[in-house]
Amino acid sequence: MKTMAEAFHHTLRDIYYAENALTKAIPKMxxxxxxxxxxxxxxxxLKETKAQVEILKEVFSTIDKPEEGEKCDAIDGLxxxxxxxxxxxxxxxxxxxxIAAAQAVEHYEIARYGTLRQWAKELNNTEAHALxxxxxxxxxxxxxxLTGIAVAASRS
Numbered sequence: 001m002k003t004m005a006e007a008f009h010h011t012l013r014d015i016y017y018a019e020n021a022l023t024k025a026i027p028k029m030x031x032x033x034x035x036x037x038x039x040x041x042x043x044x045x046l047k048e049t050k051a052q053v054e055i056l057k058e059v060f061s062t063i064d065k066p067e068e069g070e071k072c073d074a075i076d077g078l079x080x081x082x083x084x085x086x087x088x089x090x091x092x093x094x095x096x097x098x099i100a101a102a103q104a105v106e107h108y109e110i111a112r113y114g115t116l117r118q119w120a121k122e123l124n125n126t127e128a129h130a131l132x133x134x135x136x137x138x139x140x141x142x143x144x145x146l147t148g149i150a151v152a153a154s155r156s
Contacts, residue, residue, distance in 0.1 A: 008119045009065055012056070015112045017069025019053045022105065025079045029098055032086040037149045038095050042102070045142050052135050059120075062128040078105050092153075099150045106143040113139055 001007045026046040033039045060067040082101040089097050113136040120128035 004119060004123055005063070008116065008123060009063060010070065011112065011116055011119070012059060012063075012065075013068060013070035014072045015109070015116065016053070016056050016060075016067060017072045018075035018109070018112070019049055019056060020069055021072070021075050021079060022049050023053065025082060028086060029082060029102070033095060033098060037152070038099060041142075041145055041149055042098075044145075045102070048138050048142065052138065055131050055135055059116075059128045059131050062125055062131075074108055075105070078108060095153060096150070099146055099153070103143060103146050103150075106139055106146065109139045110136065110143065 001010055023046065026042055026049060030039060030042045030046065033042065057067045078101065081104070082098065085094065085097040085101055113132055117129055117132040117136055120126075120132055
């Protein structure tokens with residue numbers, strides 16, 4: 001990558017891969033967790049993640065590039081961590097650890113979307129900037145919701 005436009009495209013492909021990978025990983029987390037606020041939050045976030053994939057397709061169109069992912073070792077590692085939690089944990093520990101794993105994903109996404117949004121601004125791509133701001137706001141809200149659930153669960 002030699003230009004900001006190339007860096008933007010590369011990172012966009014990275015997060016597109018990540019969001020698509022999450023649409024396959026989140027259902028496993030939903031299946032592993034009992035009923036309650038955590039399961040509801042995961043179901044809600046799966047819907048949001050699918051919507052974010054569609055929004056990312058719009059971002060690709062702003063740069064006249066096909067929507068395609070590029071393998072993201074970071075998200076693959078975070079998903080592998082969650083799969084290990086599902087395999088090894090149970091009860092309250094399972095719930096707490098899955099919330100922690102989900103927040104690690106949220107923090108990764110917040111970092112990526114914050115960067116992409118700023119780069120879109122620098123590239124004078126106002127449409128991409130607005131779309132990425134929308135996703136960033138969704139990710140921050142999901143993180144706040146998970147924090148609230150974690151705090152409430154720790155009090156019970």
